[in-house]
Amino acid sequence: MSNRTKLHVTSSDGGWKVKREGAERAASVQPTKQEAIDKARKIAKSEQPSQVIVHKKDGTIQTEYTYRKDPFPPKG
Numbered sequence: 357m358s359n360r361t362k363l364h365v366t367s368s369d370g371g372w373k374v375k376r377e378g379a380e381r382a383a384s385v386q387p388t389k390q391e392a393i394d395k396a397r398k399i400a401k402s403e404q405p406s407q408v409i410v411h412k413k414d415g416t417i418q419t420e421y422t423y424r425k426d427p428f429p430p431k432g
Contacts, residue, residue: 361376361400361406362409363375363408363409364376364409364411365393365408367389367411367415371385371386371388374399389410400421406424408420
């Protein structure tokens with residue numbers, strides 16, 4: 357199991373939220389997706405090891421950013 361911070365960027369009513377995995381409340385709510393991504397990346401860089409998981413409006417994963425070495429990198 358990894359002990360890294362995981363932050364999810366997801367669509368919210370009228371904006372985009374940044375939420376730590378397992379948290380009840382959002383760490384940040386931003387008007388645009390890019391602002392939410394920027395905020396999540398800033399938080400992630402200060403709490404390494406960490407990961408930002410960006411979701412599309414439909415909830416599927418769009419992209420991920422990992423900070424510091426990934427403890428379980430894929431093979432091949």
